[in-house]
Amino acid sequence: MEQTMVNQAGFPILSCLIFLPLLGVAALLLVRRTNESLIRMVALITSIAGFLLSLPLFTSFDKTTYAMQFVEKQAWIPAWNINYHLGLDGISIMFVLLTTLVTILCVLISWNSVKMKTKEFYISILVVESAIIGVFCSLDFFLFYIFWEAMLIPMYLLIGVWGGPNRVYAAVKFFLYTLVGSVLMLVGIIVLYLYSGRNFNIVELASKVYPYDMQIWLFWAFFAAFAVKVPMFPVHTWLPDAHTEAPTAGSVILAAVLIKMGAYGFLRFSLPILPDASRAMTPVMMTLSVIAIIYGGIICLAQTDLKRLIAYSSVSHMGFVTLGIFALNTQGMEGGILQMLNHGIVTGGLFLGVGAIYDRTHTRQISDYGGVASVMPVYAAIFIVFTFASIGLPATNGFVGEFLILLGGFKASQLAGVLSASGIIIGAGYMLWLYQRVFFMETGQKVAGLKDVDFREMAALIPMVVLIFWIGIYPEAVMGFMHESVRHLLERVNDGSANGTSLTKNVMEIMK
Amino acid sequence: MSMLPQLFFGYFAFAIIVLSLLVITRKNPVHSVMWMLLLFFHIASMYLFLNAEFIAAIQVIVYAGAILVLFLFVVLLLNLKEELESARFVGSWPAAVLISGGIFVGLAASMLSVSLGPKGNFTVDLIQRVTHTKVLGQILYTEYLFPFEIASLVLLIAVVGAIVLAKKRMRSH
Amino acid sequence: MQYYLLIPFLPFAAFIINILFGRKIIKDNAHWVSTLAVAGSWIVSVMTLMDVLSGLSVNQNLYTWMLSGNFKVSVGFLIDQLTAVMLIVVTTCSTLIHIYSIGYMHGDKGYYRFFSYLSLFTFCMLMLVMANNFLQLYFGWEGVGLCSYFLIGYYFDKKSASDAGKKAFIVNRFGDFGFGIGIFMIFITFGTTYYDEVFSQAAGHALTRVNFLGFDVHLMTLIALLLFCGSIGKSAQMPLHVWLPDAMEGPTPVSALIHAATMVTAGVFLVARCNPIFSLSETALIVVAMTGAITSLFAATIGLVQNDLKRIIAYSTVSQLGYMFLACGVGAYTAGVFHLYTHAFFKALLFLCAGSVMHAMGGELNIQKMGSLKKFMPITYWTMLLASLSIAGVPGLAGFFSKDEILWLAYSGASPVGKIVWAMGTLVAFLTAFYSFRLIFLTFHGRFRGTHEQEHHLHESPKTMTVPLMILCVGAVASGWVGIPHLVGGGAHFTEFMKPVLGHAEGHGTHAEEWMVMAISVAVGFSGIGLAYFMYVLRPELPGIVTQRFLAVHKVLFNKYYIDELYSFLIIRPTIWVAKNVLIGVTDARVIEAIVNGVPSAIGGFSRQLRKMQTGLLHNYATITAMGIFIIAAVMLLRNW
Amino acid sequence: MVPLNWYLILSAAVFSIGVFGFLTRRNIIIMFMSLELMLNAVNISLVAFSHYLQDLRGHVLVFFIITVAAAEASIGLAIIIALFKNKNTVHVDEMNEMKG
Secondary structure, eight states: OGGGOOOTTSSOHHHHHHHHHHHHHHHHHHSOTTOHHHHHHHHHHHHHHHHHHHHHHHHHOOTTOOSOEEEEEEEEEGGGTEEEEEEEOTTTHHHHHHHHHHHHHHHHHTTTTOOSSHHHHHHHHHHHHHHHHHHHHBOBHHHHHHHHHHTHHHHHHHHHHHSOTTHHHHHHHHHHHHHHHHHHHHHHHHHHHHHTTSOOBHHHHTTSOOOHHHHHHHHHHHHHHHHHHTTOTTSOTHHHHHHHHSOHHHHHHIIIIITHHHHHHIIIIIHHHSHHHHHHHHHHHHHHHHHHHHHHHHHHTTOOBHHHHHHHHHHHHHHHHHHHHHTOSHHHHHHHHHHHHHHHHHHHHHHHHHHHHHHHHOOOBGGGOOOHHHHOHHHHHHHHHHHHHHHTOTTSHHHHHHHHHHHHHHHHOHHHHHHHHHHHHHHHHHHHHHHHHHHSSSOOTTTTTOOOOOHHHHHHHHHHHHHHHHHHHOTHHHHHHHHHHHHHHHHHHHSOOHHHHHHHHHHHHHHO | OOSHHHHHHHHHHHHHHHHHHHHHHOSSHHHHHHHHHHHHHHHHHHHHHTTOHHHHHHIIIIIIIIIHHHHHHHHHHHTOSGGGTSOSBOTTHHHHHHHHHHHHHHHHHHHHTOOOOOOOSOOHHHHHHHOHHHHHHHHHHHTTHHHHHHHHHHHHHHHHHHHHHHHHHHHHO | OOGGGHHHHHHHHHHHHHHHHIIIIIGGGHHHHHHHHHHHHHHHHHHHHHHHHTTOOEEEEEEEEEEETTEEEEEEEEESHHHHHHHHHHHHHHHHHHHHHHHHTTTOTTHHHHHHHHHHHHHHHHHHHHBSBHHHHHHHHHHHHHHHHHHHTSSTTSHHHHHHHHHHHHHHHHHHHHHHHHHHHHHHHHSOOBHHHHHHHHGGGTTOEEEETTEEEEHHHHHHHHHHHHHHHHTTOTTSTTHHHHGGGSOHHHHHIIIIISGGGHHHHHHHHTHHHHTTOHHHHHHHHHHHHHHHHHHHHHHHHOOBHHHHHHHHHHHHHHHHHHHHHTTOHHHHHHHHHHHHHHHHHHHHHHHHHHHHHTSOOBGGGOOOGGGTOHHHHHHHHHHHHHHHTOTTSHHHHHHHHHHHHHHHSSOTTHHHHHHHHHHHHHHHHHHHHHHHHHHHSSOOOSOHHHHHHOOOOOHHHHHHHHHHHHHHHHGGGGGOOGGGTOOOHHHHHHHHHHOOOOOOSOHHHHHHHHHHHHHHHHHHHHHHHIIIIIOTTHHHHHHHHTHHHHHHHHTGGGHHHHHIIIIIHHHHHIIIIIIIIIIIIIIIHHHHHHHHHHHHHHHHHHHTTOOOOHHHHHHHHHHHHHHHHHHHHHHHO | OOOHHHHHHHHHHHHHHHHHHHHHBOBHHHHHHHHHHHHHHHHHHHHHHHHHHTOTHHHHHHHHHHHHHHHHHHHHHHHHHHHHHHHSOOBGGGOOTTOO
């Protein structure tokens, strides 16, 4: 394990990334609350500094190894063998970068739309950033759990304080859903800790062997936490409410990075720590994924609320992600990880776009719109990029991810591949329908005379557009990071005891 | 063997119990406070029998001197005239008799079965030779220094708290 | 020898320039950028064709697009005979239509947007035909679909236009669904998606059977049919033909370029490109041939009674595409591609002429309200007449040679359904001639039936529009001359040229039979024209009488066999109904949410009961505490005893 | 010599009387006094134990108890004053703000 302890940055870069936003929070606390422009500037500068600081991760990451990189390890509570242990591998690195980028965009898009309790708003956003980066970097289970739960509080406030009319219901629902899941995960963590001789080290836990029955129980304990976050069918119902009621920045964070934590959890914990159980549960997970894809898609066809539609489309898209991950082959898993990133970019972009127009019209009802393309041509052009990336058109990132997932899914189970491919038809249906009703046809009353996007909004939207095409045309730029980690993970998962394998086959037989 | 210690104990025990009963049964709180004053003196005397001069002293100074005066202040401050006309006990006092009786039986039963462990170093002779106050002081300022500091903090907070509580309500009126 | 890269990337550069700077800077000069770029592509395409004629072919990867485990796909280019012909077709039509659009779209508020889309379309179409692997083909495939979506819905403030664009995209997605799974099967079978590797291994799997969704199927048939799904969507064959007639909502140059000459033929191109796979499966070929023949007949019958100028031509396109599939299905890929090539010219010409007519008529499309336009717009009339003669199969014109080759190879080929599809094809040839000339006669002959205002406004179109018409007309007449069969003394150069890629379909018949087939097709062509002349020029009252006599038939045909209504009834409305009433109304609201909200409210109800214990009276709390102490003490004591 | 048990029984008796007073009286001031009574009962037993065990730590504990009792009395009485100002009563059965 010693050779994995490398930190090529030369300084504790991950700690800096985690605590830099908190430094910004400290600075914000010193600013007078009436001085809103300074508050916004401080938040913006902090988020940009965080992004710049995260760029060395991208440039100096060693793609030839699956080992953890940029590792930091300090004893924290030695009595319980708890360490302050951080590190990144090819699976997590992209999400740290995405988080730092998305935070900038969130600050930008909220520039004028948040008028109440501005200071607290930006503090919440920065705290969320810090906690999410912490989640993706933690290599100690205890530390991970702390960040995992810490993220809940500011997110709860973001939805509950700055949200729409029904915000409190949505916030409480979000909170309770997530909490119920993570409490079960806590039990699972403690069981692992005790079984493994008081060890919280994720890397070491992932190289041990556990009894099959215990793995199954732990799998479901972790499933409770991660499936809620993803969200998988049938625990997805918090997402539409949370997305709909959250302020734009909240929706963007939620869509872009927060729900990725669930899928990341499967990749980081369920699969490597519980390989036999994961293999055995593959049919169940794939079934749930396929249901999510089709179910989420069809529900979108009957939505009347802009944000709700995109929220349900997230359910569908995250179904692709879990399908890819549990296909347990290279294409599926790499596609799944890429699709996590893609979904972050695309759905994040869609919510940013919706936020931009919501600021102007203050309505989320699709029927209130129409003909936006006539009055806001630049905005329409940007939004259609997001739309088609969401549909998965080649040359956008969505295509690469979905194609690889479907290929992997098809390899793992033809039925799952075929059924989920139908999600692509449905996806085109609801997204184009949405686009038509909002942007095409005659100009609606509430839409007439709207101003096109300004420089600030462009600055928030264009990075997403650039990423969509960059990843779509040259996906290797991102996928190059994950090849080794995915290979290692798959070796771990598919190299289990005969017990699990035979059970998988049995279940497969039953499924057929 | 003289019967004197038993006789003294008998008197004080009897007085303490009677005074306690008087304290909790008087209708007028001022009377209760007065009976309690007497009770505290009796307890302090009993401490003297047990070679605890310092404790007896603070029993008189703190309890009788400070706390009871505080009680008296409050009773007089609130000027409870109607208290004398209203009922003394809550309706469910028979239940309380049962419970407190039960507790007494339980406590007494357990106390009767007490057996002492090995004895310590602080013999009566030692205490009488060095004086109780000095011995206690030595223990307090060495072994129990930290709890002692915390106790002072508790008192400080109590002072601040009492002022804040009383003052805030005054202002709101 | 990298100059061929200019072919797709010149239009792409034009697209980027126009879309970024068109709105603010370039504005009404957008056509210069796009047209010059496409013309440049055309020149390079011609050079490429020369190279290919001199025996050169290219198969080169540009860079790795996707890499995941053993899945590796590059952006790469394959240039062989088939590609070269497609390049010529695409760039020629595209260039001419760009020029035509300068006049046609003049003064439109989205001028720059229109040209950006056209350039993007050209880029995607070129990427499609130049691909050297299935995934890049898919890239171009979806890309042209995207442009089609944009251009059909170009007048996006019209609901019908945006509906049509959406419909086109979604219907195509149904086809792409099968196409995508076909690509998965190819990858899983061959471990690669490059044409050369796939096709060279295909023969080795000629007898392989696989388990697909629990069915034991012949592998090559499966792959071929899945790929054919894509073709059905893109080339508007039964049952996914419904989008093409609606696509006529787009500007006419778009209909000419995308929905006649190039994009819709991509399906035929796909089948031709994959001929090594299709040839291994007789079942698949029969399906292709029958689909083509049925669609062809079906669309032709609808075309008989339509009154919308562009829709008639659209149904004619569907019908002709069916012809091409018919050819591929009987193994005559060369004939299919030959027809694709000639069809591009005369069908683009037909559409552009229709555009010219619309231009003069102020957007009117109903041919019942036209007539006698011949004297107002002579160039349009003559070019359109020649195009119609070509499509009707009049000897010597382009359509005659390609159509005749198809019919002959269907008749004489080895395909078990050859004779049937030949008969159907001949019937279609008759119908085609009839409705094409019904269109001509109603539009250009007789008396004018529109408003006075329209009549006053009638004029010939500007030069930018008529010059492309005349150039295309040359193509419609002469493009077939490269494939004149040996029978009538030609060299059949086209077939020879294509042989390395598409193979050669042998006709097994005597010269006499070949003459007979040709004679029959010429005869039905002329009789179709004759019947149209009789019904619409000599006896104009006759169509009304026939309609009255066969009212039910007319109604079914006029309403396109109610296919749209059927889909709406069977697919769209049930889906929405399920979404609204089952998923949102029951599953989400009554099942999941009932549990999600039910558990907390059950806990809440229990708490409300429990709350009654909290009296708020100090004595109650104290009493309970004391009892607790007593009980604990008692337990401790009893344990000690 | 008085046996330890006598002191302990006395302590128990005083404690029980304190409990009885606390549970029955309506006047919150008297209840408070009952509380003091209970504390004193504990103190008696502690001092007695200390004496018989020859260990001064019992006294230390008593010392702290008296300290805490002083603090508690001051705070408690302040609360009573505040309460009386608001409710104008010292009868606990007339206060049920905590009712659920």
